[in-house]
Amino acid sequence: MKALDITVSPAPHCHSGARITGVSYNFILALIPAMAMGAYYYGFDAIRVIAASIASAMIAEALIQSVLRRPITIADGSAAVSGLLLALILPASVPLYLVVVANFIGIIVAKQCFGGLGANPLNPALVGWAVIRITKAWAGYLDFDLALINYETGFILQYPLAVLKAEGPAGIAHFGLMDLFLGKQAGGIGSSAILCLLVGGIYLVLRGTIRWEIPASFLLGVVVIAGIFWLRNSSNYASPIFHILAGNVMIGAFFLSTDNATSPVNRWGMVAFGFCCGAMTVVLRAWSVYPDGVIFACLLMSLFVPLLDKMKKKQLLPPAVSPVTPQAISESAEVRSAS
Amino acid sequence: MGLRSFFGILPPKLYYKDVSAPIEALPVPEKITLLWYRRTHSDLAVRVGTKVETGQDLARNGRGPFVSTVTGRVEEASTFLGVDSREYLAVQIRADQKDSFDPSVTSVAGLSETQPQTLRTGVNRAGFTALRSIIRDPRVWPTVDCLIISALDLDPFSIVNQQTFRDNPEQVEAAIELLARTTEASQCVLAVPDNLADIASKVSTGAATVAMVPPVYPNGLPEILAKKYGAGLLMKTYDAGFAGNTVVVSLEHALAMVNSLQSGRPMLEKTVTLSNGQDGKLRNFRVRIGTPVGEILKRASVEVQPKGKLILNGIMRGYSCFSDEQPITATTESVHVQSPSEVFFFQNTQCTNCGKCNSICPVDLEVNILGRLSEYGIFNKCRGLGVENCIECGLCAYVCPARRPLVHFMTLAKQGIKTVTDEPANMEEALACTACGPSCPAIRLFDFDTESDKEDSPKV
Numbered sequence: 057m058k059a060l061d062i063t064v065s066p067a068p069h070c071h072s073g074a075r076i077t078g079v080s081y082n083f084i085l086a087l088i089p090a091m092a093m094g095a096y097y098y099g100f101d102a103i104r105v106i107a108a109s110i111a112s113a114m115i116a117e118a119l120i121q122s123v124l125r126r127p128i129t130i131a132d133g134s135a136a137v138s139g140l141l142l143a144l145i146l147p148a149s150v151p152l153y154l155v156v157v158a159n160f161i162g163i164i165v166a167k168q169c170f171g172g173l174g175a176n177p178l179n180p181a182l183v184g185w186a187v188i189r190i191t192k193a194w195a196g197y198l199d200f201d202l203a204l205i206n207y208e209t210g211f212i213l214q215y216p217l218a219v220l221k222a223e224g225p226a227g228i229a230h231f232g233l234m235d236l237f238l239g240k241q242a243g244g245i246g247s248s249a250i251l252c253l254l255v256g257g258i259y260l261v262l263r264g265t266i267r268w269e270i271p272a273s274f275l276l277g278v279v280v281i282a283g284i285f286w287l288r289n290s291s292n293y294a295s296p297i298f299h300i301l302a303g304n305v306m307i308g309a310f311f312l313s314t315d316n317a318t319s320p321v322n323r324w325g326m327v328a329f330g331f332c333c334g335a336m337t338v339v340l341r342a343w344s345v346y347p348d349g350v351i352f353a354c355l356l357m358s359l360f361v362p363l364l365d366k367m368k369k370k371q372l373l374p375p376a377v378s379p380v381t382p383q384a385i386s387e388s389a390e391v392r393s394a395s
Numbered sequence: 396m397g398l399r400s401f402f403g404i405l406p407p408k409l410y411y412k413d414v415s416a417p418i419e420a421l422p423v424p425e426k427i428t429l430l431w432y433r434r435t436h437s438d439l440a441v442r443v444g445t446k447v448e449t450g451q452d453l454a455r456n457g458r459g460p461f462v463s464t465v466t467g468r469v470e471e472a473s474t475f476l477g478v479d480s481r482e483y484l485a486v487q488i489r490a491d492q493k494d495s496f497d498p499s500v501t502s503v504a505g506l507s508e509t510q511p512q513t514l515r516t517g518v519n520r521a522g523f524t525a526l527r528s529i530i531r532d533p534r535v536w537p538t539v540d541c542l543i544i545s546a547l548d549l550d551p552f553s554i555v556n557q558q559t560f561r562d563n564p565e566q567v568e569a570a571i572e573l574l575a576r577t578t579e580a581s582q583c584v585l586a587v588p589d590n591l592a593d594i595a596s597k598v599s600t601g602a603a604t605v606a607m608v609p610p611v612y613p614n615g616l617p618e619i620l621a622k623k624y625g626a627g628l629l630m631k632t633y634d635a636g637f638a639g640n641t642v643v644v645s646l647e648h649a650l651a652m653v654n655s656l657q658s659g660r661p662m663l664e665k666t667v668t669l670s671n672g673q674d675g676k677l678r679n680f681r682v683r684i685g686t687p688v689g690e691i692l693k694r695a696s697v698e699v700q701p702k703g704k705l706i707l708n709g710i711m712r713g714y715s716c717f718s719d720e721q722p723i724t725a726t727t728e729s730v731h732v733q734s735p736s737e738v739f740f741f742q743n744t745q746c747t748n749c750g751k752c753n754s755i756c757p758v759d760l761e762v763n764i765l766g767r768l769s770e771y772g773i774f775n776k777c778r779g780l781g782v783e784n785c786i787e788c789g790l791c792a793y794v795c796p797a798r799r800p801l802v803h804f805m806t807l808a809k810q811g812i813k814t815v816t817d818e819p820a821n822m823e824e825a826l827a828c829t830a831c832g833p834s835c836p837a838i839r840l841f842d843f844d845t846e847s848d849k850e851d852s853p854k855v
């Protein structure tokens with residue numbers, strides 16, 4: 057046959073048009089309201105942290121990829137997203153060198169050393185945050201009560217979860233639930249803008265960028281476990297609504313735990329993952345030394361992802377083949393002639 | 396091909412086309428090519444230069460049937476290496492315009508009282524029909540729990556069976572009756588796409604129940620029909636025998652089979668849908684089996700542009716050919732032409748673990764893991780995850796945002812399992828498979844610069 061100058065490739069011969077960049081840009085788009093809220097309350101400081109964080113994450117990725125002689129993939133936007141997420145859970149006053157260090161550790165150690173996008177077992181933004189949090193000299197910068205002391209925002213600049221830890225449910229009575237919902241609470245640049253995050257999260261779910269099972273079961277986990285605590289002893293533990301509206305739960309449910317690489321992909325695995333994240337969040341809030349537990353819960357559960365992904369019906373091997381032997385032929389002929 | 400909606404929470408839906416296009420008959424071409432899978436010269440009863448008649452069995456005694464679809468002279472018989480590293484045979488016949496039928500081919504007398512085994516022998520001899528691959532020896536016949544006659548097509552861009560149903564609703568009953576007897580199936584189903592409900596309501600179907608099937612890909616694939624509307628498992632033949640409990644026959648093949656048994660003539664013609672990306676128009680053509688696809692393109696004045704693509708058997712499961720001399724076979728359903736701008740290139744990126752492929756896979760495989768395992772040649776683990784159940788529907792690769800060639804990986808894994816029995820020791824051999832088909836001149840899997848390898852494409 058005469059070959060024409062045409063293209064040959066394996067099936068299928070068309071594509072839905074989805075791209076990795078689409079995923080990243082949707083994330084950024086969904087986070088714009090939360091960013092705007094942070095910029096509105098904390099002004100230039102917030103913009104400074106966000107810009108520095110995105111830039112340093114992208115620089116870190118480009119740098120390590122050029123050192124390792126791998127293709128440079130900062131254009132896919134995944135580094136920008138993880139830089140942005142890190143910025144949104146930090147207070148606006150955090151020194152820039154910390155932002156840069158956290159991003160470099162997150163991107164280089166937690167992401168690229170494991171093989172880059174999709175192969176990282178832990179979310180780079182969360183690893184960066186955790187490094188600051190557990191380093192003694194730096195942990196103070198993440199104490200929202202101290203960090204936000206110089207800002208004038210028009211609402212009480214006390215970190216609700218820290219108050220809960222120190223004084224119990226009696227102390228949080230002056231936080232209006234509506235204020236919390238509208239984002240009038242001390243916290244990270246974007247992580248306290250609950251309403252904005254909810255809108256962005258629902259947008260992501262509808263676009264199919266994140267899988268709805270994870271946020272839904274995350275919130276369910278928080279409500280169920282906090283509800284159990286609360287019903288048993290409401291003078292010691294806060295109500296489930298408060299747990300959902302305060303701290304990082306909303307950003308955790310929709311943006312941190314749903315990171316593709318560090319969450320399961322099979323339905324029941326996702327449900328178990330989300331529920332355990334939510335449950336662990338409440339447990340850490342109630343019993344650990346840290347006021348909030350979302351990030352540690354996400355990090356911890358990410359380690360169980362390979363295991364959780366095994367929660368799936370086992371695939372069968374192909375069926376046994378009945379052979380065509382001379383014996384089978386004569387047998388079936390006998391059967392047929394007899395009937 | 397903007398088939399994706401803005402809201403991605405639901406998986407994208409590929410609808411079968413709901414259009415009617417009259418079937419245009421093409422004259423017998425000057426030259427036809429008949430393909431015979433896994434055979435060599437020694438299986439042939441004819442030589443170059445032999446004169447053959449329409450319907451004549453070209454196979455050496457007992458190895459056939461391998462039926463000539465035209466009257467003419469054998470011009471060339473060549474072998475080539477096929478998909479599974481086995482030899483395939485291509486016989487070219489220069490055709491006369493007038494058919495003279497082989498007198499040894501006669502109809503089965505008294506169809507209505509014939510024994511199933513006689514019917515199966517008739518079907519077997521008729522050559523190119525769907526059941527033939529199962530009826531290797533008409534005396535051995537598996538128990539068939541369910542027979543499905545499908546008026547659905549295999550690809551979103553094919554309307555062959557739909558059109559057959561629109562054109563010949565009155566013949567359906569006879570086909571059901573005869574096929575039910577031939578297969579000795581305990582249950583019969585006529586699968587009809589939802590959009591043809593009004594025709595289906597007028598058709599008398601005899602013993603068969605009618606299943607209305609939503610016209611969404613991959614519902615028309617035999618494996619899916621067997622799973623959803625049949626007894627569960629599509630019947631397939633393997634080297635050693637067969638497995639499964641449901642037989643699926645396309646409506647076109649079913650009618651052709653009835654025709655064959657009544658007239659004694661084998662299936663000589665095949666209807667194919669021609670579509671192209673530019674105007675999206677679908678046209679149906681009826682051609683002799685063995686007609687080069689170029690003839691159809693010429694008749695429809697459709698041209699394959701340089702660097703464009705010529706796809707046989709559909710955009711989802713089909714294969715792209717490198718030559719317009721590729722013949723239409725009894726199972727060719729459609730011809731699709733893409734312009735260079737529509738050609739889609741897979742990318743050599745790693746999986747981002749987004750899970751889109753898992754959630755869309757109709758047989759519920761862990762495609763993300765399988766893709767990675769197959770890429771690195773760990774085929775034994777692929778087997779444990781059930782890669783052999785993959786029906787190559789193409790949906791995983793269709794939705795993958797990383798644009799990985801997932802179907803290719805699945806095929807590779809299946810091929811690898813056959814070649815490599817344990818750890819990847821025989822990796823080289825497995826990777827040297829020719830799973831991308833007999834027609835690949837240069838593996839343009841990725842968007843590499845392939846200018847230089849144009850010259851050394853293999854000649855078939």
Ligand code: SF4
Pocket residue numbers: 755756757758759760762784785786787788789790791792801802805
């Ligand atoms: S081609 Fe992909 S989606 Fe289709 S059955 Fe195979 S693995 Fe599943």
Ligand code: SF4
Pocket residue numbers: 745746747748749750751752753762763766791794795796797798799801
């Ligand atoms: S769709 Fe592609 S990127 Fe997503 S999990 Fe499947 S193989 Fe990986």
